[in-house]
Amino acid sequence: MMEYIAPLQQLIEQFRKLPGIGGKTAARLAFSVVGFSDEEARAFADAIIGVKENIHTCRICHNLSTGEYCPICTDDRRDQGVICVVEDAKDVLSMERVREFNGVFHVLGGTLSPINGIGPGELNIKDLLERIQNGDVREVIVATNPTVEGEATAMYIAKLLQSFDLSVTRLAYGIPVGGDLEYADEITLHRAVEGRRRMN
């Protein structure tokens, strides 16, 4: 079997490092870059360097930011008394699609995962506590993902905050709006029944 020529092989390996990109897709993407003009290739390479050089994390909430502080933390129309705790910066964007939410965020940078050596010290938990101690926080919404690890992290945070005079809430579990009962898994359905609400 013929190998790819070296520069192509190198680019394929780079694409394979990206999440969800396997060998065939990586090869397809690399071939398409070969077909780019020099300017297009340069723009792509610059954009990659650009995210590293120009994106930092907000010193308050650890959200991605071009400046020292992110636009949400510095927006005085946002309610600094409600902190939504999320796993990573992607989740901030997901929560921002919920227009009703007008609080601020705290990005943990992952979930607790003893198997992978990720304990509380590896996450941005210490400065979440500092924010709560120093600020006027009324509610912490724990919006980690509904996975085993996200759940364990949520429990850990809830326990950690139990001595503070504030609400610690968790996003509701249930059937997705617009979904179909037929395709909901049993655990989700169970949680949806558990969390049922009066209609009258």
Place this chain on the structure above:
Amino acid sequence: MMEYIAPLQQLIEQFRKLPGIGGKTAARLAFSVVGFSDEEARAFADAIIGVKENIHTCRICHNLSTGEYCPICTDDRRDQGVICVVEDAKDVLSMERVREFNGVFHVLGGTLSPINGIGPGELNIKDLLERIQNGDVREVIVATNPTVEGEATAMYIAKLLQSFDLSVTRLAYGIPVGGDLEYADEITLHRAVEGRRRMN
């Protein structure tokens, strides 16, 4: 809805230019690059620039090559009397998976497509003729994709070569109709070579 910060948005747009990458995937890939180390990001950017700077097309067959001539054209164990005509460089790699094939290649650079303004002059057809006129070619295997346009291109080439004293063959329909060489498995490709048929 919150926008992505500028450097991230720029990288997302770059990823979206790649084939088969939509908005959500582009965002996922861009976020993963944010998590790269500086060295990793640099290596990725360099690989992109690298394919443009270090990959050229072979002066004989138009296959991708790091040198002026590709390793296949300069390999004297390869039978220069059998030319396999393919649409693009990806297809050379697909054909190379068929170990039985020991000839050389000619990369057209696409297919005839009057709608998109691609006529014979836009493809590497003229120098295919020159190769045949100047060399000792016994057979031309037309291995364009089994699509409407690949088929039309094959017919065009067969007609063009009908005055020459050589076999013009077409891959057999072992390859699935409407498919793409890139995704054909080795056995299917092998059968297709085995069952190739004269076009003249």
